[in-house]
Amino acid sequence: SQTIHQWPATLVQPVGSPLSLECTVEGTSNPNLYWYRQAAGRGLQLLFYSVGIGQISSEVPQNLSASRPQDRQFILSSKKLLLSDSGFYLCAWKQGWEAFFGQGTRLTVV
Amino acid sequence: KQEVTQIPAALSVPEGENLVLNCSFTDSAIYNLQWFRQDPGKGLTSLLLIQSSQREQTSGRLNASLDKSSGRSTLYIAASQPGDSATYLCAVTDSSYKLIFGSGTRLLVRP
Numbered sequence: 001s002q003t004i005h006q007w008p009a010t011l012v013q014p015v016g017s018p019l020s021l022e023c024t025v026e027g028t029s030n031p032n033l034y035w036y037r038q039a040a041g042r043g044l045q046l047l048f049y050s051v052g053i054g055q056i057s058s059e060v061p062q063n064l065s066a067s068r069p070q071d072r073q074f075i076l077s078s079k080k081l082l083l084s085d086s087g088f089y090l091c092a093w094k095q096g097w098e099a100f101f102g103q104g105t106r107l108t109v110v
Numbered sequence: 111k112q113e114v115t116q117i118p119a120a121l122s123v124p125e126g127e128n129l130v131l132n133c134s135f136t137d138s139a140i141y142n143l144q145w146f147r148q149d150p151g152k153g154l155t156s157l158l159l160i161q162s163s164q165r166e167q168t169s170g171r172l173n174a175s176l177d178k179s180s181g182r183s184t185l186y187i188a189a190s191q192p193g194d195s196a197t198y199l200c201a202v203t204d205s206s207y208k209l210i211f212g213s214g215t216r217l218l219v220r221p
Contacts, residue, residue: 046209
């Protein structure tokens, strides 16, 4: 069966520090991969999505970037975090039509 | 640009009630619509997926309908239970294969 792993579960980082969040999918190949951010009490904002290795579409032109170095690996990065980057980050994958989500990373920038 | 709206934003009902959650979208050119459940601080759990050619899907006490031409979907929960308390989110897959979410309905079922 397919599973999605996202880590770390929680992260506290100072302003200006770098960020790397990783998401991996098991049990499938060539999935569509997504990064979302959810602010407190809000809906999910699509940040990036990828339909294949090295193919990244950006929805939010902020200080975040994404990479897909392997078919089932999706990485969200930042060179310098801002306070406004705090939130709940979720990775998702789709193969076919149904989407499945990881358990999320709670990022607090202090 | 596709926009997804969910009403109400919050709902509190006594246990045993049947209830309806609403989702609307502005662009009817969608591939499908999916309903999710999110518990506090957790990821999303898929509940129901309706393809654009379908009218409804059922799973246990849940029934979701889709009227693509009018840009609407409803999630019907029968005989609600305290364990149903969570945030319910709908999302559409648009013509670019992006998954666009509504802001959710926060449901509280009181014992």
